[in-house]
Amino acid sequence: MSHIAMFNIGAHGHVNPNLPVIAELVARGHRVSYAVPESFAPVVASSGATPVVYDSVLPDEAAGERWPDGGVEAMSIFLDEAEQALPQLRAAFAGDRPDVVLHDIAAYAARVLAHQWSVPIVQLSPAMVAWDGYADDMAEVLAPIRDDPAWPAYQTRFAAWLAEHGIALSVDEFTGRPPRCIVLIPRALQPHADRVDAAVYTFVGPSLDARPHQGDWPAPDRPLLLISLGSAYTDHPAFYRDCLTAFGGLDWQVVISIGRHVDPTELGELPPNVELHRWVPQLAVLGRASAFITHAGMGGCSEGLYQGVPMVAVPQAVDQFTNAAMLEELGVGVHVPMDQATPQALRTAVLDLVGSPVVAARAAALRAELRAAGGAARAADIIEAQLRR
Numbered sequence: 052m053s054h055i056a057m058f059n060i061g062a063h064g065h066v067n068p069n070l071p072v073i074a075e076l077v078a079r080g081h082r083v084s085y086a087v088p089e090s091f092a093p094v095v096a097s098s099g100a101t102p103v104v105y106d107s108v109l110p111d112e113a114a115g116e117r118w119p120d121g122g123v124e125a126m127s128i129f130l131d132e133a134e135q136a137l138p139q140l141r142a143a144f145a146g147d148r149p150d151v152v153l154h155d156i157a158a159y160a161a162r163v164l165a166h167q168w169s170v171p172i173v174q175l176s177p178a179m180v181a182w183d184g185y186a187d188d189m190a191e192v193l194a195p196i197r198d199d200p201a202w203p204a205y206q207t208r209f210a211a212w213l214a215e216h217g218i219a220l221s222v223d224e225f226t227g228r229p230p231r232c233i234v235l236i237p238r239a240l241q242p243h244a245d246r247v248d249a250a251v252y253t254f255v256g257p258s259l260d261a262r263p264h265q266g267d268w269p270a271p272d273r274p275l276l277l278i279s280l281g282s283a284y285t286d287h288p289a290f291y292r293d294c295l296t297a298f299g300g301l302d303w304q305v306v307i308s309i310g311r312h313v314d315p316t317e318l319g320e321l322p323p324n325v326e327l328h329r330w331v332p333q334l335a336v337l338g339r340a341s342a343f344i345t346h347a348g349m350g351g352c353s354e355g356l357y358q359g360v361p362m363v364a365v366p367q368a369v370d371q372f373t374n375a376a377m378l379e380e381l382g383v384g385v386h387v388p389m390d391q392a393t394p395q396a397l398r399t400a401v402l403d404l405v406g407s408p409v410v411a412a413r414a415a416a417l418r419a420e421l422r423a424a425g426g427a428a429r430a431a432d433i434i435e436a437q438l439r440r
Contacts, residue, residue: 053081053438056149057100057175058140058161060132061088061107062118063282064350065155066095068177068235071258072153074098075427076434084149086140086158090114105139108132115311118283120368123201130209133159137216140164151437162225163216171437174229175430178236178349178370181227182246231437233430236349237356237421240377253433256424257353259334266332271304274341276401277360278307279333280367281348285310288317290365290392294344295325297394298401306336334358342401347371347386352378359418361404361411365392382413 055076059066066087076083077099085100090113092102109132110116119125137160144164152172154161165172182188196202209222218225231251238244238254278294280287291307298305299322308331309315315327333351337343337358345351347364352374355362362384364375378384385400404410 053150054147055081055083055151055153055434055438056103056144056161057083057085057153058158058164059085059087059091059155060129060157061091061109061111062157063112064348065157065177066091067350068257068353069153069155069175070094070098071427072175072233072235072430072434073100075258075431079431079435084144084147086136086143086161103140103143105136105143108135112282112311117286117312122196123199123205125369126196127201127205129157129159130205130212132157133163134212136160137163151434153434156226159226162229163213163218166218167216171440172230173434173437174232176229176232176234176236176252179241179373180232180234180247180252182241182243183248184243184246185227186223188243231433233433235430237353237417238424239356239381239417239420240349240352240374242373242377253429254424255426255429255433256421257350257357258426258430259354259357266335268332268335268339271339273302273304274405275304275306275336275339276342276344277331277333277336277340278305278344279331279351280308280310280346280365281351282310286312287389288313290389291318293392293394294397295319295322297398298322299325301398303341306331308333342405344397344401347374347378349374353421356383356414356417357421359414361407361414363387363397363400363404365389381417383410383417 057073073083083100084103085095086103086105087095088107089104090111092104095102109128110118140160148168152161152165152170153175156176162172206222213225234252234254235257237256276298291309305325307327309327334354337354337360340360343355343360344363347366348371362378364378364384364386366372366375375386379386385404387396387400
């Protein structure tokens with residue numbers, strides 16, 4: 052029995068995508084240790100892995116703490132996490148070094164430990180990955196970050212941390228160029244997928260049929276619309292009120308997941324066809340849905356494609372704008388900017404998507420493509436190949 056160690060941060064969008072891979076490895080007889088903050092230990096344990104709990108300085112989603120919107124501030128907190136987590140994790144695995152290290156894109160301490168332990172390392176990416184020409188293609192998008200006065204100090208600090216631990220890589224190489232990577236997103240959502248190095252990156256897609264913590268949802272008696280802005284960017288009561296206006300008079304079942312930050316009383320009286328929830332088993336609801344209004348996070352987009360549901364994308368931050376554009380390009384979604392998300396715009400977008408046979412055919416084709424990508428089983432094969440090395 053091999054010992055495999057997975058290292059992650061405390062965020063739903065980083066933990067949930069790799070749990071099916073972990074469960075598959077456990078089912079194959081491997082012993083998996085999973086380093087994660089305390090609030091995520093129960094869901095990690097549901098995969099069959101043994102949680103290795105460490106103290107985190109990142110925002111605690113379970114306590115309602117909020118993440119920065121992006122930029123150098125958001126990048127710096129992952130370095131903060133790595134600096135304080137590294138000694139904890141080194142101590143936790145003293146005398147029990149793994150045979151292979153798996154890690155999330157933001158778990159920087161893992162790559163340091165794998166280097167110092169001289170063991171193979173595989174990244175499990177829940178987001179798009181770099182392609183040949185990435186820096187040039189993304190120069191305009193990255194310019195606000197590179198021009199931030201805090202950027203040079205962040206780079207200097209990160210480089211010093213790498214040098215301190217014997218890592219002879221640049222910051223960009225360390226954070227963005229893994230030696231081996233399993234990509235847990237649909238290849239269809241990867242920009243310039245034809246320019247991604249196939250020797251390093253393997254797209255296995257999301258293993259959504261194998262999540263041990265997912266729930267169920269009853270079959271509706273009419274079309275169902277799910278509205279969700281994810282788990283981190285949900286503090287938009289005015290948007291939810293516009294959704295009530297848009298869909299309250301429609302003969303649809305409307306399910307709105309409002310998250311932790313909005314008081315339901317702020318939304319006023321609910322139309323009879325609308326229900327509010329703090330959280331829903333999103334994949335299960337999408338399995339019953341006819342349309343999905345989403346913030347276009349990678350997890351939500353993947354689930355929507357997996358279930359073949361047309362999407363109205365109202366992005367909030369980071370990669371969500373790129374995802375929204377990809378959904379439009381794929382022919383299964385419409386991008387409605389938040390400042391243009393009027394009741395009329397939202398209603399028109401939903402009804403136009405659902406009424407289009409072209410959209411329906413494209414959604415069905417992408418659904419089949421995702422389900423044939425290999426998922427957790429293919430990912431486990433790649434990891435076992437590293438063990439054999």
